[in-house]
Amino acid sequence: MNSGYVYISINQSMQGLIKIGRTRRDSRARARELFKTGVPTPFQVAFEIFSVDYALLEKNIHKELNDYRVSNNREFFKYPLNKAIYLLQSLNSDNVEDDAFQAIDITNQLQVKYGQWLKKDIVSVRIVQPKERVWLEITQESETAGYLIDQTIKRSDLGFVTDGDEEEDLFLSPDVDVIVNADKFINDFDPFSIINTTDLFHEEGAIEVNERYNPHKV
Numbered sequence: 001m002n003s004g005y006v007y008i009s010i011n012q013s014m015q016g017l018i019k020i021g022r023t024r025r026d027s028r029a030r031a032r033e034l035f036k037t038g039v040p041t042p043f044q045v046a047f048e049i050f051s052v053d054y055a056l057l058e059k060n061i062h063k064e065l066n067d068y069r070v071s072n073n074r075e076f077f078k079y080p081l082n083k084a085i086y087l088l089q090s091l092n093s094d095n096v097e098d099d100a101f102q103a104i105d106i107t108n109q110l111q112v113k114y115g116q117w118l119k120k121d122i123v124s125v126r127i128v129q130p131k132e133r134v135w136l137e138i139t140q141e142s143e144t145a146g147y148l149i150d151q152t153i154k155r156s157d158l159g160f161v162t163d164g165d166e167e168e169d170l171f172l173s174p175d176v177d178v179i180v181n182a183d184k185f186i187n188d189f190d191p192f193s194i195i196n197t198t199d200l201f202h203e204e205g206a207i208e209v210n211e212r213y214n215p216h217k218v
Helices: 027-033 054-064 081-091 107-114 178-188 191-197 203-213
Strands: 004-010 018-023 044-051 101-105 122-130 135-144 148-157
Touching: 004 027, 004 054, 004 081, 018 027, 018 054, 018 081, 027 044, 044 054, 044 081, 054 081, 081 178, 101 178, 107 122, 107 178, 122 178, 191 203
Parallel strands: none
Antiparallel strands: 004 018, 004 044, 044 101, 101 122, 122 135, 135 148
16 A cells, blocks of 8 residues: 655745645654755645555646646645645545545644734644544644753544534534634634633633633623
8 A cells, every 4th residue: 555645835935835745754744854954944734635545646736736836856836725735635536534634734824813822832733634533733842951842742632612502513523624624713713712622822811812702701
């Protein structure tokens, strides 16, 4: 089996460009390897998807986007990120349901919307969807001894968050596309719900949110 992950990464120093690659390892570890002397800012994995034939999937999407390739011997394309994600999903039709896995990064959107409340040591927030699950994945980093970086990755199952009076009315359903769930978390999940269901906000931020948004506050 030639299985692995195909990922789309972005870099704030390369506005308008995306990089599409593949790996059998952690795609974010691969992105960190690309952060070298010639690149002023690190790469961020915006989206990744599991494929039973990751080499073929990468080949197919590179072929589809060949007209948008920046250089013939590089994996960079001048193409909208959201369209590239949809294209990658559609080309992955041979993937089997039992091995389904997709993850989309929502860090930048959360920083824009809640930057004053987010914990300062958070470096990545993703919506991760394996089969029958929707996880909120939070990655935090801390420096020790002046040069060591400790990293903590926590995935919380959001299956307890409902969108109505019935328990089966899930706010984020695994039956829905990961892009839809990411957009819903960013735009429809209110700050008060965030402090009651996640560890995204620091203590002062949570207190401020409670003061401003608690619907039960007298």
